[in-house]
Amino acid sequence: MKKLMTALILLLSLSSQAALNFDADVPAAIQSQMVADLNFISQLTGSGQTPFHKQIFTAVDGKTYQTFFDTRITSVGVDSCGGGAAVACVQPFFDPNKMWLTDNFIKFSHPQIARLMVVFHEARHSESNNGNWMHASCPRPFLDSTGKDMKSIWTGAKLEGQPACDISQNGSYGSSTIMLKNISRYCTNCNDKVKMDADLYAMDQINRISRPAVKQAMLNDFATP
């Protein structure tokens, strides 16, 4: 009986996730991982937020995050997204409300927070009324806090000049950084690992904010008492 109740509760909570239309060819394992990840985020509760988070998301709250996602992405397909190691993509000029996931979404062992970071980053790109938050070219030179070139750690490829930066805290990198940092600080039903992961990935993503003043404003925002 207890198991039956648990199953019913699980079923109800999954169905509370607004219907996301998966194309017929999306493998079941990708669908179930996406549904599980969105289900996790939709149940999150929070005890506060920073001003930047309030401007973009309004609250550290599962239903709010769910609405944010559902009002931007309505269908999901599967594709290689140009090959390589892409995990997800959107094509804002064809169908801004469709997200494409690749096999890498389940093939690679990323923390759940990292998968969510990517899908919320992509969802932000669907905002046609905001120019899809196109990335900015990273400046030349693009240096880290110690004065060294920002580069891909393994290939050594420099990020300077690549369209891999944001100049505003409201873009895809900025908004997902703000979301994760707030989850790390304010989530009340996240365990230690999730809060740690949210912090780790937020502090990775903030490095894509190429304007020092904007980056500093974000750090100030994160330090909000």
Next chain:
Amino acid sequence: MLIAGLFLFKDYESLPEQHGLKKPSQMTFAQSNQFSEDFNAKPEGASTAVTAAPQALPQLPENEKPAWQALEEILKSKNDNDPRLDTALSQLSAEFHKAIYSKYLSLKPEDRNERGTLVFLVARDLKTEADIDFLQTVYEESPCLNMANCAANSENDPQENNGQQTSLNYPQLAGLYQVDAQLSKRPELLKNPQFRAGIYALLKTAENFPAPQVHEKAKQIREKYGL
């Protein structure tokens, strides 16, 4: 990331019926205006890493067997927010820690999240020199170069390697994050000269890890605690 220039925008707007139903990969580069997010390096190329060996159930006190069962379930589930990580798996015996060290080695190097979860558990419950020795080995590993195959060099697209560094270095970063948190919460740990020396050696090893992200964090922690 593949993004065509904005000048293509109007052409596409006028031709939705010709392009709208296509998948991103069915378009040429010039047609594409996709935003794609690469976590990491190329996925092709089968991993040559050692496959996880089946592991016998570890010898554990009877009262900790359910916790081990919980750990196995969590590692399989990909549900990182399992509350048992903070309850059943928070105060663990030395035997349990020892079982975690073995479990870590039984996992493939590419199991970044699972390996990181085990490092997180040990570092959050940092108690003994054996824990420090285990963590030392994590920083003595060869760095993981590619999520599909840790040993293969990657051909990263630097434009959208969204979170890749953190996933590749996840076990190492999770360890440092928790060591920092524990030294902050339990400053008495550093009052034991032997333990202090162990932490110092651990951080020095982590500083030699050939990924700047790990190196910088280890140095920062060492300096923060005057080590």
